[in-house]
Each structure stands twice: as structure tokens, then as C-alpha cells.
Amino acid sequence: MAAHNELGQLGENIAAKRLADEGYEILERQWRHNHKEIDIIALKDGVLAIVEVKTRSSERFGGASELITQNKMKFLIEASEAYVQAVGFDGEVRFDAAVIFVEGNEYKVEHIENVFIP
Numbered sequence: 001m002a003a004h005n006e007l008g009q010l011g012e013n014i015a016a017k018r019l020a021d022e023g024y025e026i027l028e029r030q031w032r033h034n035h036k037e038i039d040i041i042a043l044k045d046g047v048l049a050i051v052e053v054k055t056r057s058s059e060r061f062g063g064a065s066e067l068i069t070q071n072k073m074k075f076l077i078e079a080s081e082a083y084v085q086a087v088g089f090d091g092e093v094r095f096d097a098a099v100i101f102v103e104g105n106e107y108k109v110e111h112i113e114n115v116f117i118p
Contacts, residue, residue: 007102011055012039015098018109024049033079040098041083047092050080052115055100068097068115077118 016026024042031038040051054067068076073095080093097115101108 007055007057008053010102011098011100012053014055014100014102014107014109015051015053015111016040018098018111019049019051022111028083031079031083033082036075036079038076038079038083047094048080048084048089049094049096049113050076050083051096051098052076053098053100055102057102067099073116073118 012029016029019040019042020026022044024044026040026042027048028038028041031041038050039053040049042049042051052068052072076095080095083089084093094114095116095118097110097112099110099112101110
């Protein structure tokens with residue numbers, strides 16, 4: 001299990017760096033709501049991006065849109081509403097995914113904006 005958690009943490013670090021390089025301000029990482037967490041909350045051009053990070057050791061599992069279940073979408077919507085209320089954000093909220101494919105010391109990042117629309 002430690003290897004799985006380490007891979008996930010590596011993926012979140014890679015995703016946060018990529019988002020920052022794309023001009024996003026990283027507001028939160030691993031923000032908790034109830035017993036679940038939002039991987040990354042970022043802001044760019046006034047839009048709040050709720051980013052679900054998926055890290056895989058191979059591309060055979062498919063793309064990001066296949067990795068976010070209906071239950072996960074429901075949780076992300078609920079958690080994002082709690083975050084917006086907690087910080088008083090009044091603007092557009094978007095749901096993104098960052099899929100990190102790691103193979104050895106190399107990786108590929110797929111950032112998908114609006115991976116789902118509530």
C-alpha cells in the first residue's frame with residue numbers, strides 16, 4: 001500500500017508543478033471535507049479549478065474521463081460547495097482532472113479542463 005500512496009503523492013506533486021507552470025495559483029492541496037479530500041484547488045483568471053489527480057503506472061487504464069466515477073463527481077461537487085462557502089469565493093468553479101502516467105523516471109501529464117460539468 002505504501003507504494004500506491006507514494007505513487008499518488010508523486011502524481012500530486014507533478015500535477016501541482018504543472019498547474020503552477022501553466023499559470024495557476026495553487027490555493028490548497030489535499031483539502032479535506034468530511035472524510036474525503038480534494039487533491040488540488042487552484043485559481044487562474046478568476047476561475048476556481050477543482051482538480052482530481054489520478055496517477056497511473058501505465059496508460060492501459062484509459063484516460064481521465066474514465067477514472068472519475070459518478071460517486072466521485074458527487075463528492076467533488078459537494079466538497080467544492082463547502083470550500084467556496086468556507087472561503088467566500090464568488091466566481092466560476094470548474095472541475096478538472098490531471099492524469100499522470102509514470103514509467104520509471106519519466107512521466108506524462110494530461111490536464112483536462114471541464115472533465116465533467118455538474
